[in-house]
Every structure is written in structure tokens, then in C-alpha cells.
Amino acid sequence: MSWLRFFRRKRKDVELQAELDAFLSEEIADNVARGMSPEEARRRARVKLGNSQQVRESLWVQNSPMPLTHLFRDLKYAFRTLRRTPGFSVIAIVVMALCMGAAISLFTIVRSVLLRPLPFRDPARLVVVYEHRRTNGAAADSRTQVAPADFYDWRSKTRGFEDMAIIRYAGYNLTGERSELPESVRAAAGSWNLFQLLGVTPAFGRTFSEQEDRPGSTAVMLSWSVFERRFAGDPGIVGRQIHLDGRPATVVGVLPSWFSYPDAGIQLWRPYQADASSEFLQHHDFHQSLVIARLRPDVSLASALEEVGAVQYQLHLQYPHDPVAEDVTPRSLNEDLAGNVKKPLNLMMSAVGCMLLIGCLNVSNLLVARGAARQKEVAIRSALGARRATLIREQLAESVLICAAGCVGGIALSVVATRSLAHTWKDLPTAQGIYIDGTVIAFASVLMITATLIAGLLPALSTTGKAMMNALQASARTGASSVSRTLLRKSLLTAEIGITVVLLVSAGLLLKSFLRLRAADVGCITQNMLTLKYSLPEKKYDTPEKRNAFNEALLERVRNIPGVRAAALGNTLPGAGYWGDFIFTVKEHPPVNASENLPEALSRWADPGYFSALGIPLVSGRFFTDDERGARSYKVIVNNQLVRRYFPGEDPIGRHLHVPAHPHDGAPGIVDYEIVGVVGDTLYQVGKEPKAAMYFPMLEGTGSQMLAVHTTSAPLQFSIPVQRQIAALDPELPVSDVRTMDEVIGASLVNASLSARLVLVFAILSLLLAAVGLYGVLSYLATQRTTELGIRMALGAQRDQLLRLMLGDGMRPALLGLGLGLAVSFVATRLFQSMLFGTKPLDPVVLCCVVGTLFAVAVLACLAPAWRASRLDPMQALRAD
Amino acid sequence: MPGKTQPQAEMLKGTLDMMVLRTLVSGDAHGHTIAKVIEHTSENLLEVEQGSLYPALHRLEDRKWVSSYWGASENNRKAKFYRLTAEGRKQLARETTRWRQMTRAIGLVMGEEGGAQ
Structure with a gap:
């Protein structure tokens, strides 16, 4: 029994016809041979053959599975x-x-x-391991990135994982052998075992060796994209040198084209320890790295983590004054990326x-x-x-x-x-x-x-x-239509409208929070503000004095460009992201209990003119001075939020912040910073609560900078003049991220705007569908009730009464759906509460808008059929079937 | 033309397939030959109707007991030839055994009854 013959039955039929024809001619030939006349032979053959149509039909049926x-x-x-x-x-x-x-x-x-x-290779056994602060509960912010010192202890002291590797982000100025155009590239640093752990074999060359994963190593691996783009896809690059931040590095391998972990923007890989200071590797406060672990086949994730957790708890007890979490927590690779x-x-x-x-x-x-x-x-x-x-x-x-x-x-x-x-x-x-x-x-x-x-x-x-x-x-003349079917259609409609309301409410809330986000006050001047980034290579600018010289010269030159009102230089700008934070204690306060989290604040560096150029107000004290540089720069400015949280009812000026993770370059051993001023709060990212922040003087000699230029007119037209000033000071220095402040802030809104827009589109489509449904149902009802309406009219019903009657018929399911939808929304909107900004799940404005819109649309959709019904000619209505 | 005695109007159910397979043992044949062979061998007692022959042939082909190809007939006409497959040969053996048992059983029954009358 093959089902295929069903599809072959046409061909079979043709074949059968040919076969029957052949049979007929054979029979005729036989008959002629027997001595019949040709006509007789044909007649007899036909008689013998019988009804050939029937044969075809029976075969057709045989070939047609029912x-x-x-x-x-x-x-x-x-x-x-x-x-x-x-x-x-x-x-x-x-x-x-x-x-x-x-x-x-x-x-x-x-x-x-x-x-x-x-x-x-075997991705199911890979997990990302984070440190975990128990005091923060199970919330997302309880995950802390891992400090390398913790990682090395985990790796050497536990057996549950086959292997563990560590990754952190980095960035370099890339120049070629013959000093081609400089380019600033995003890079990552990974421990030597990372690629073996992931099961990635390089397209050319090899991965890092264990000996190469140490400070000062010159090994580098290229991503496929930079290999194709910058080195013309020539495998001969393996073994040759390139220049990173002006220092030579040897290409040991090229990664395959499909490899784009953790994201496609990573252009280079360096051994994890290559650019790390011994301090970074030994102290437990540099929480900037990601740990990937591969589980042993015979060990459960829980027991492997328990082992790592135990090591971490020992570290926590060992370093009570460092930000060492008590526990660890896993996350799947996918989820970690999706975040x-x-x-x-x-x-x-x-x-x-x-x-x-x-x-x-x-x-x-x-x-x-x-x-x-x-x-x-x-x-x-x-x-x-x-x-x-x-x-x-x-x-x-x-x-x-x-x-x-x-x-x-x-x-x-x-x-x-x-x-x-x-x-x-x-x-x-x-x-x-x-x-x-x-x-x-x-x-x-x-x-x-x-x-x-x-x-x-x-x-x-x-x-x-x-x-x-x-x-x-x-019979044809009963007035009433089937009640049950009308009921069915009305309940379908109610459900439709209910769901539409939920969508509309969600869309409205997202839209409102997007508008709130856009209107949020970052805390500084954002209009007519040009920003750009550069990073001074450490080889050329190897002392704080050289770096300060460049930075100050640049500020001076930029401020003299006609049309520039002010310029600010810092490691980062408001609205440009989290950047980094430090744990601190207040020297004048009693020590913090071991069970409590140590205070932490965002870390920022600022030039003396930073705050006034960005329009960040001074609350008390003073800004930095030009004199606070090098060894005299152990001063700090804090923001309002830090004062509110850690100096309640106290004057912070003159107090000292003890910041162990920020040893001072100019004066070794000093980690106490005197508070000289308090400034207004700024947002590090729109949509996030303002966070405590401390600003250190840029003139202590930092090398990685963001420049903000406040201009009198459209800021982007100043980008070339500003870049020209940089090139005049150092033609080899690449500049990146030339954007206006509005763009910087807008970039963090893109996603909020996208989800708001998409959900709004879905909601509007749904509203349209619901309106069409409403219109359809009422039109149908109106035709069904034509006779009834005719009788009503004949008995003296007024047109507006009929209009009301029909409208009521359509509006009832609409209003019921509206009520149900609102009730469901109350529950549904709580589920995405965390995506809302400055908007409550039961925002009255949004709810009113939704109710109003839906009501208006429903009335519009019902009005046309209801109007038509009320304009019926009673005589015709009565005659109509 | 040979005198036609009253041919067996209805063939025993299921026997046509068997007879077609048996006919093909002596060599490939097209529909007309198969019908003629059956009629002749049965001394014209059996008449094969086209209405059952062709559906039977297609059914056998469907079950892969015979295969078919187009070729030239003895009169040099285009005709569809059928060939017994190995599977068909086994099926024929099975059917023949079954048939022998059946006829023997029926013969026994009928013989006894005939004796009683």
C-alpha cells in the first residue's frame, strides 16, 4: 500500500489506456488471423474487451486511498x-x-x-560563574564579576570543574609594522586555557601557551574580521609583529570566522595576564572579569559550585575589609549573553x-x-x-x-x-x-x-x-436569529477586545516610560555638547607628567577654537555608562561591621574645569585646582548622593575617604583622599537611579579620556576642528566615538524606544483587528435582525431608538471586554514592572487613554452598522427574507 | 473459432491474482497474452474479464510481485509486459500451497457429502 500511487494515478490512467488499446489491437489481430473480416474482428474484440471506461474507473478508485x-x-x-x-x-x-x-x-x-x-564543544556543560553577595538576595545585582585573585584560588583549590577560564575586556590602539593609520580596537584578554576549554581551534597558527599567560607577554590573537580587514586575510601574518599601544606584539594565531564570543566587536585577544599589574592579579577588589567553567561529566553543577563557594567563603573571611563576596552563583552562557x-x-x-x-x-x-x-x-x-x-x-x-x-x-x-x-x-x-x-x-x-x-x-x-x-x-420568517451563535460571536469579540486592552495598556505604559526616560534630567548640560574618546598609549606617554602635558595642551587648544564655550576632560561623562566603582571607608567613621557591605561609589576623574564646563553645580566646598596634580592630588570631590548616603547630617568637607583599590601614583602608600567639594548628581545611565560617585583629579595623570566640548552652535561641525587639534599634538593618536551628548544619551534609550515602539505597533494592529471584528459582528447582527427591526418600525419604534438598540448590542461585548482586559492588565503589567521607568503599572493617565481610545474605536466601529439598521425602510425590511 | 461452452462466469475470489502469477512463471507476457493463456489452459472454462485483469495486474505491481516494462509484442505492437519478481515467486508458492490445501479440503467435504446422498 503505497500512498504515492495517489499522486501517480493520472499517469497510471494514461498508461492503462495505452495498455487497453494494445489489448484491443492484439485481439483484433487474433480475430483477423482466425479468419474474420476486419469489421467483425473489431466488433468481437470490443465485445470481449467490454466497457474500458469501467476498467479505468475501477483502477482509479483502487489508486485512491479514501x-x-x-x-x-x-x-x-x-x-x-x-x-x-x-x-x-x-x-x-x-x-x-x-x-x-x-x-x-x-x-x-x-x-x-x-x-x-x-x-x-559540549556547550551544555559550560557555565559562567559569578561571585554572589548573599545580603543582596537573589536579585540580579547580587551577581558580581570576578576578581582575578579569587579566580586563581578557585582554579587551584577546586576539582569539580574540568577547567576554568577567565576573560576581561580591554582596548588597544592598533598600528601595523609600518605605522599604518592608527585604530582603536576593542579587545579581550583571556587565560591561556580559554580556547581549549571552549573547544575552539584557531583558523591559523595556535592559541596561547601557558608560558605566554604572564605579565609582559607579547602574544596576541587576531579575530577573523580584523585579520581580513586589516591584514588582507594573509595567513603569513602569523608569527609577525603588530603594534598595540605602540608596543610590539607577536601574532600567534587567527580565530575562526564563526567565533564571535562574547560579542562580534572583539577584534583582538591577549593573554589574560599580559597587561595586568601584579596588584591587579593579587588583590581581591578588581571585579571586572568573567569566569567560564566546564563541568566534569561525573560531577553535578550543585556540588561543583559548592566546592567553589566554600573556597570563596574562606576568602571572604580572610579579607573582611575587601569587597569579597561570600558565595558564587552560576548562569548559563546563553543567558549571560542575553542579559x-x-x-x-x-x-x-x-x-x-x-x-x-x-x-x-x-x-x-x-x-x-x-x-x-x-x-x-x-x-x-x-x-x-x-x-x-x-x-x-x-x-x-x-x-x-x-x-x-x-x-x-x-x-x-x-x-x-x-x-x-x-x-x-x-x-x-x-x-x-x-x-x-x-x-x-x-x-x-x-x-x-x-x-x-x-x-x-x-x-x-x-x-x-x-x-x-x-x-x-x-422558517424563513422567524424574526430572531440563532441566539447561541450570536452569543458565541459576542464572546469571541469580548475575548478579542479584552486581549487588545491588555496590549494597549502595556504599550501605553512602555511608551510613557520611554517619554519619561527621554525627558529625564541627566544632571548636566546636554545640548550643543560634542564628545569624543581617546586613549594615550602607555609606551609613549609613560609618566603622569607627559600625560598631563598632552591633556592640558589639548584643553587649552580646544578652548581657543572660536565658537567653543567650554571644554571638559574626564575618564567618562554623564550618561555614558557605569564605567567603574571603588569600595571605600570613611577614615573618620568607626569601622564597618564585617557582616555589612562596604560602601561603594562610582569612580570618576575630572579636570579642574570639568564641572563648570558640563554645568554640574557645586553644592559646597570647591572644585579642583590646577595645582592639585601629581603628589598633591590626593583630593576627592563627591556627589550629593554620596553625602546623603554616607554623611547624613554631617559636613563631609575635610573628611577623608579611604580607597584601598586606588593607590596613589604620585605618593605611594597613600590611599586616603580628602573631600574638598560636593557637586550635584548626574545619571551614569538614563533610566538608572543616581548613584554615589567620587571624582579624583585628572591631573594625577590618567591617560584614557573622554572630551566634552560645549559649543555655541551645532556641535558636530566642531568635530573636525577638534580632531585637527588632537592630530596637531599627536598625529598617531586615534580618536573614537565622536558623538553629541544627545547621541550618547540617546544610545542608552534605543532599546527602550524599540520595545515601546514594537509593542505599540502590535497593540494598534490588535485594535484595528478588534474594530474590524466589532464591525463585522454588528453588521451581521443587523442583517439577521432586519425583519425584527422592520416589525419594530412598523409598530412605531423611532429611528433613534433603533440606533440605540443596535449600538447597545455592539457596545455590550466591547465594554465587557474592556472591563475584563483592565482586570487582566492589573496582573499582567506587574510582570514587566522592572522595565518601566517613572511609571506605575496602574498609571491613571495611560489607563484613561486606553479606555478612551478603545471606547471611541468601539463606538466608531458600531456606529456604521447601527446607523444603517436605523435607516431601514420598514416595508422592505418586512419583505426581506 | 472454437465452440464456446458456458464459461465460468464468476471466477473464485482471489484466484485471478494467483493464476496471473502462475502464467508469468513461463516468461514475461503482456495483458492480452496473460488473458489468452489463462483461457486456453483452462480449456476456455475461464474467461478473464478486462475489468478484473487490469486492476489485478496493477495491484500485483503495487505489491511488487510483478514488475512491468514497455516492449514490442509478437505482432510488433507497443505493449506493456509484466515480469514475475522474486517476491512474486514466493507469493505464488504460498498461494499454490494454500490453494492445494483448500481444494483438498473442499474435495474431502464434497466427496463425503456426495457419498451420503
């Missing part, structure tokens, strides 16, 4: 039905395609980002799910209406003995076709949508390509089947139930 035939027939009929009403079909398919396309795109991203294992996008992704996935559900309900609703028209046909056929299953199957065929076409359209749409979404969404991890694979296709198929059932089963069940016989009894 279920398949029925399926084919149902689909054919459904196709014809759909073709008869192209308007309906096109709308339904477009709706399904839009909804499915959105769902498939988002699933593609979720799959690529969260679900697909990273392309490493910030997981929540918005889940939120959008839910939004899209809601929209898809609305789409299905809408198609279902339309099909119920069509089912009504076929009610009598169905009733008669079932009276004649058609089985219910057959009738349901026939009706499902239509929704199968709609959903299948929608699914194909959706996949096509999602190819485009996924690409543009992945392009716009800057936060998405880039360690994996985002593409449609087998799992996504399988997901799409499941989606299609589910959608088919939701959209098709309800109408099919409703038109074929026991009550169907009533259709036969119901």
Missing part, C-alpha cells in the same frame, strides 16, 4: 469557496500572515539568542502571542458568520446522513487553507522582519548569527496547526452541533 481523496476534495472545495469571496480571503490571509510573521520573527530571535546552544534583552524579548513574545490570538479569533469570527449562511445546507446534509466529523472536516479545510497561506506569507515576512529587527536592536548579543533554522520552521508549523484549530474548530463545532436541526425548523 482519506486522502476526501482531504483533497475538501481542500478543493474550500479553495473554491475562498476564491468566491476574494475580499474576505485576502483580509484573513493578510491578518494571519502579519500575526504569524511577527511571531516567527520573534521566535527566531528568541531561539537564536536564548535557546540555541553556543557553537562550542538585558531577555525581559523585553519575553514581553514582546507575549505581545505577539496576544496579537496572534486576536488574529485567530478574528478569522474564527468571520468564519462563524460564513457558517451561518451555510447553516441550512449543513442541516440538510446531516439529515441525509452526513457524519458530524465529515462536516467539521469540511469546514476546517477553509481555516487550514487560510492559516497555511498565512504561515507561508508569515515566514516570508519574518525573513525580512528578523533581519531589520536584529539590525535595529543594538542590545542583542552578537555571539550567534540570527537566522531561521529547522526548529523555527517546526515552530511555525505548530503555530499554524494551533491557529487552524483555534480559528476553525469553534465555528465548525458551532454549526454542526445538536442545535443544527433547529435551522431546518426555523
Whole structure:
């Protein structure tokens, strides 16, 4: 029994005909040989052959397995039905395609980002290990990056993991052998065993050796992109030298093109210890690194972590005055990369799910209406003995076709949508390509089947139930339509509107918090502010004096450019990110209890003119002076937030901050800094609470700088003059991230704006769908009740009474849906509360807007059919069937 | 033309397939030959109707007991030839055994009954 013959039956038939013809001619020849006349021979042969049509038919039937035939027939009929009403079909398919396309795109991203294992050897056994502060509970901020000193203890003292590797980010000025154009590149430093641990073999050359992973090592590995871009893909680069920050480094290997961990922006890899000071490696306060561990096959994650946790707890007890966490906590590689996008992704996935559900309900609703028209046909056929299953199957065929076409359209749409979404969404991890694979296709198929059932089963069940016989009894002139079907349509509509309300509320909240974010006060001047970054190479600028000389000369030159109001130089600027922090104690205060967390504050460096140029107000004390440099620079300025938290009701000026992690270059051993001033708070990132911060004088000799230039007019036109001043001082110094302050701040808003916009689009589409549904249902009701309305009119009902009657009919499910939707929103919006900024889940403005919009749309959608119903000509209405 | 006695109008169910397979043992043949051979061998007692022959042939082909190819007939006409496959040979053996048992059993039953009357 091969099912294939079903598809071959046409060819078989042709073959059979030829065969029969051959038989006929053989028989004729035989008969002629027997001595008959040709006519007689033919006649006899035909008689013998019998009805050849019958032979063909019986073979045709034999080749047609019953279920398949029925399926084919149902689909054919459904196709014809759909073709008869192209308007309906096109709308339904477009709706399904839009909804499915959105769902498939988002699933593609979720799959690529969260679900697909990273392309490493046996990725299931890889975990990222963080330090964990028990006092902070299980919240996200309880994860602390790992200090290398802790890591080395973990690695040497525990056995649960096969191996552990450590990574941190770095950056270099890259120049070639023949001093080509300088370029500042993002890089990472990884312990020598990292690539073996991940199971990555280099495309050319080798990975780092254990001997190379020590301070002063010159080994470097290239990423594929920089290898192609800068070294023309020439494998001969292996073994040659390049220059990093002006110092020679030997290329030992090139990573394969698919390797883009932890993100695609990493251009170079260095051995972990290569540029690390011994202090950095030995002290327990430099929490800047990521630890990846590979579990032993026979050890459970819990017991391996317990072992590491025990080591960490010993360290915690050993260094009570350092920020050493008590415990460790794991995170999967995928989740670690996805970090910030997981929540918005889940939120959008839910939004899209809601929209898809609305789409299905809408198609279902339309099909119920069509089912009504076929009610009598169905009733008669079932009276004649058609089985219910057959009738349901026939009706499902239509929704199968709609959903299948929608699914194909959706996949096509999602190819485009996924690409543009992945392009716009800057936060998405880039360690994996985002593409449609087998799992996504399988997901799409499941989606299609589910959608088919939701959209098709309800109408099919409703038109074929026991009550169907009533259709036969119901004569043409009964006024009332089937109450049960109207009820079904109304409940579908209520559900649709309910879900729409939830989406609208979510979108409204996200939009409002985005607007709040955009309007947030960063705490400094943001208009007409040009910013850029540069990093002085340590080889050329090897003393604080040289670095100060360059920085001061640059400030002087920039301030003299016509049109420049002021210029500020610091290691970072407000709104540009977290940068770093230090743990400190106040020298004049009693020691902090061992059980309590030590105070911490953001660490910043600023030139004397920094605060006035950026417009950050002085609260008390004074700014830095030009004189506070080198050995005399152990001064610190703190912000309001730090004073509020750690000096409540106390004058901080003249007190000393003890910052063990920041030993002073100019005067060794000094880690106490005198507070000379208090300044206003600034936000390190829009959307985050202001944090305590301390500013150290830039003139102690820092080399990595962000320059902010306050200009009188459009800031970007000053970028060339400013860069020219830098080139005049040092033509080899690369400059990066030339942006306006608004752009810097805007960059941190891109993601908030994206999720707000996308959810808003979904919500508007849903609203549109709901409006169409409402309109459809009411129009249907109006036609059903034509006779009834005619009688009412004949009995003296006024037109506005009828209008009210019909409006009420449509508005009831709308209002019910609105109420239900609001109730669900109260719960649903709490789930993404953490994504909101300055907006409560029950924001009254948003809720009012949503209620108002929905009400208006519902009235509009109901008004047209209701108006038409009230304008009926009573005579015609009574005559109408 | 040979005088036609009352041919067995209805063939015993399931026996046609067996007879077709048996016919093909002596060599490949097309539909017409198969029908003729069966009729002749049965001394014209059996008449093979096209309405059952062709569906039977296609059924056998479907079950992979015969294979087919297009070739030229003895009169040099294009005709579809059928060939017994190894699987078909085994099937024929099975059916023959079954048939022998059946006829013997029926013979026994009928012989006894005939004796009683």
C-alpha cells in the first residue's frame, strides 16, 4: 500500500489506456488471423474487451486511498469557496500572515539568542560563574564579576570543574609594522586555557601557551574580521609583529570566522595576564572579569559550585575589609549573553502571542458568520446522513487553507522582519548569527496547526452541533436569529477586545516610560555638547607628567577654537555608562561591621574645569585646582548622593575617604583622599537611579579620556576642528566615538524606544483587528435582525431608538471586554514592572487613554452598522427574507 | 473459432491474482497474452474479464510481485509486459500451497457429502 500511487494515478490512467488499446489491437489481430473480416474482428474484440471506461474507473478508485481523496476534495472545495469571496480571503490571509510573521520573527530571535546552544564543544556543560553577595538576595545585582585573585584560588583549590577560564575586556590602539593609520580596537584578554576549554581551534597558527599567560607577554590573537580587514586575510601574518599601544606584539594565531564570543566587536585577544599589574592579579577588589567553567561529566553543577563557594567563603573571611563576596552563583552562557534583552524579548513574545490570538479569533469570527449562511445546507446534509466529523472536516479545510497561506506569507515576512529587527536592536548579543533554522520552521508549523484549530474548530463545532436541526425548523420568517451563535460571536469579540486592552495598556505604559526616560534630567548640560574618546598609549606617554602635558595642551587648544564655550576632560561623562566603582571607608567613621557591605561609589576623574564646563553645580566646598596634580592630588570631590548616603547630617568637607583599590601614583602608600567639594548628581545611565560617585583629579595623570566640548552652535561641525587639534599634538593618536551628548544619551534609550515602539505597533494592529471584528459582528447582527427591526418600525419604534438598540448590542461585548482586559492588565503589567521607568503599572493617565481610545474605536466601529439598521425602510425590511 | 461452452462466469475470489502469477512463471507476457493463456489452459472454462485483469495486474505491481516494462509484442505492437519478481515467486508458492490445501479440503467435504446422498 503505497500512498504515492495517489499522486501517480493520472499517469497510471494514461498508461492503462495505452495498455487497453494494445489489448484491443492484439485481439483484433487474433480475430483477423482466425479468419474474420476486419469489421467483425473489431466488433468481437470490443465485445470481449467490454466497457474500458469501467476498467479505468475501477483502477482509479483502487489508486485512491479514501482519506486522502476526501482531504483533497475538501481542500478543493474550500479553495473554491475562498476564491468566491476574494475580499474576505485576502483580509484573513493578510491578518494571519502579519500575526504569524511577527511571531516567527520573534521566535527566531528568541531561539537564536536564548535557546540555541553556543557553537562550542559540549556547550551544555559550560557555565559562567559569578561571585554572589548573599545580603543582596537573589536579585540580579547580587551577581558580581570576578576578581582575578579569587579566580586563581578557585582554579587551584577546586576539582569539580574540568577547567576554568577567565576573560576581561580591554582596548588597544592598533598600528601595523609600518605605522599604518592608527585604530582603536576593542579587545579581550583571556587565560591561556580559554580556547581549549571552549573547544575552539584557531583558523591559523595556535592559541596561547601557558608560558605566554604572564605579565609582559607579547602574544596576541587576531579575530577573523580584523585579520581580513586589516591584514588582507594573509595567513603569513602569523608569527609577525603588530603594534598595540605602540608596543610590539607577536601574532600567534587567527580565530575562526564563526567565533564571535562574547560579542562580534572583539577584534583582538591577549593573554589574560599580559597587561595586568601584579596588584591587579593579587588583590581581591578588581571585579571586572568573567569566569567560564566546564563541568566534569561525573560531577553535578550543585556540588561543583559548592566546592567553589566554600573556597570563596574562606576568602571572604580572610579579607573582611575587601569587597569579597561570600558565595558564587552560576548562569548559563546563553543567558549571560542575553542579559538585558531577555525581559523585553519575553514581553514582546507575549505581545505577539496576544496579537496572534486576536488574529485567530478574528478569522474564527468571520468564519462563524460564513457558517451561518451555510447553516441550512449543513442541516440538510446531516439529515441525509452526513457524519458530524465529515462536516467539521469540511469546514476546517477553509481555516487550514487560510492559516497555511498565512504561515507561508508569515515566514516570508519574518525573513525580512528578523533581519531589520536584529539590525535595529543594538542590545542583542552578537555571539550567534540570527537566522531561521529547522526548529523555527517546526515552530511555525505548530503555530499554524494551533491557529487552524483555534480559528476553525469553534465555528465548525458551532454549526454542526445538536442545535443544527433547529435551522431546518426555523422558517424563513422567524424574526430572531440563532441566539447561541450570536452569543458565541459576542464572546469571541469580548475575548478579542479584552486581549487588545491588555496590549494597549502595556504599550501605553512602555511608551510613557520611554517619554519619561527621554525627558529625564541627566544632571548636566546636554545640548550643543560634542564628545569624543581617546586613549594615550602607555609606551609613549609613560609618566603622569607627559600625560598631563598632552591633556592640558589639548584643553587649552580646544578652548581657543572660536565658537567653543567650554571644554571638559574626564575618564567618562554623564550618561555614558557605569564605567567603574571603588569600595571605600570613611577614615573618620568607626569601622564597618564585617557582616555589612562596604560602601561603594562610582569612580570618576575630572579636570579642574570639568564641572563648570558640563554645568554640574557645586553644592559646597570647591572644585579642583590646577595645582592639585601629581603628589598633591590626593583630593576627592563627591556627589550629593554620596553625602546623603554616607554623611547624613554631617559636613563631609575635610573628611577623608579611604580607597584601598586606588593607590596613589604620585605618593605611594597613600590611599586616603580628602573631600574638598560636593557637586550635584548626574545619571551614569538614563533610566538608572543616581548613584554615589567620587571624582579624583585628572591631573594625577590618567591617560584614557573622554572630551566634552560645549559649543555655541551645532556641535558636530566642531568635530573636525577638534580632531585637527588632537592630530596637531599627536598625529598617531586615534580618536573614537565622536558623538553629541544627545547621541550618547540617546544610545542608552534605543532599546527602550524599540520595545515601546514594537509593542505599540502590535497593540494598534490588535485594535484595528478588534474594530474590524466589532464591525463585522454588528453588521451581521443587523442583517439577521432586519425583519425584527422592520416589525419594530412598523409598530412605531423611532429611528433613534433603533440606533440605540443596535449600538447597545455592539457596545455590550466591547465594554465587557474592556472591563475584563483592565482586570487582566492589573496582573499582567506587574510582570514587566522592572522595565518601566517613572511609571506605575496602574498609571491613571495611560489607563484613561486606553479606555478612551478603545471606547471611541468601539463606538466608531458600531456606529456604521447601527446607523444603517436605523435607516431601514420598514416595508422592505418586512419583505426581506 | 472454437465452440464456446458456458464459461465460468464468476471466477473464485482471489484466484485471478494467483493464476496471473502462475502464467508469468513461463516468461514475461503482456495483458492480452496473460488473458489468452489463462483461457486456453483452462480449456476456455475461464474467461478473464478486462475489468478484473487490469486492476489485478496493477495491484500485483503495487505489491511488487510483478514488475512491468514497455516492449514490442509478437505482432510488433507497443505493449506493456509484466515480469514475475522474486517476491512474486514466493507469493505464488504460498498461494499454490494454500490453494492445494483448500481444494483438498473442499474435495474431502464434497466427496463425503456426495457419498451420503
